[in-house]
Amino acid sequence: MAAVEPVKCTRYRCPHCRKTGSKRAYMQKHADGCAAVPDNRGCKTCRNDAAEFVLASDASAYRKVRTCAIGARDESIQIITHCQKWSPNRDVAAT
Numbered sequence: 353m354a355a356v357e358p359v360k361c362t363r364y365r366c367p368h369c370r371k372t373g374s375k376r377a378y379m380q381k382h383a384d385g386c387a388a389v390p391d392n393r394g395c396k397t398c399r400n401d402a403a404e405f406v407l408a409s410d411a412s413a414y415r416k417v418r419t420c421a422i423g424a425r426d427e428s429i430q431i432i433t434h435c436q437k438w439s440p441n442r443d444v445a446a447t
């Protein structure tokens with residue numbers, strides 16, 4: 353039986369949200385529009401963003417649901433960028 357060999361693979365990581373991917377172009381496109389960048393005015397950096405953990409319908413686990421305190425997005429949309437009602441989160445602005 354042949355022995356297995358180790359394989360090195362390159363992964364690219366977003367410097368803002370730590371998402372990873374194997375394609376450099378894809379990850380660069382993600383990083384340019386990442387919702388965790390304050391300049392993109394996304395939900396993750398907004399003062400009005402709130403995350404709740406709700407029990408799944410089958411009661412097997414909790415899932416994270418993001419909501420907007422001022423109603424800038426529908427409940428069906430998880431995260432948006434370039435929001436006109438965006439207000440900087442003090443925690444994010446300090447870093």
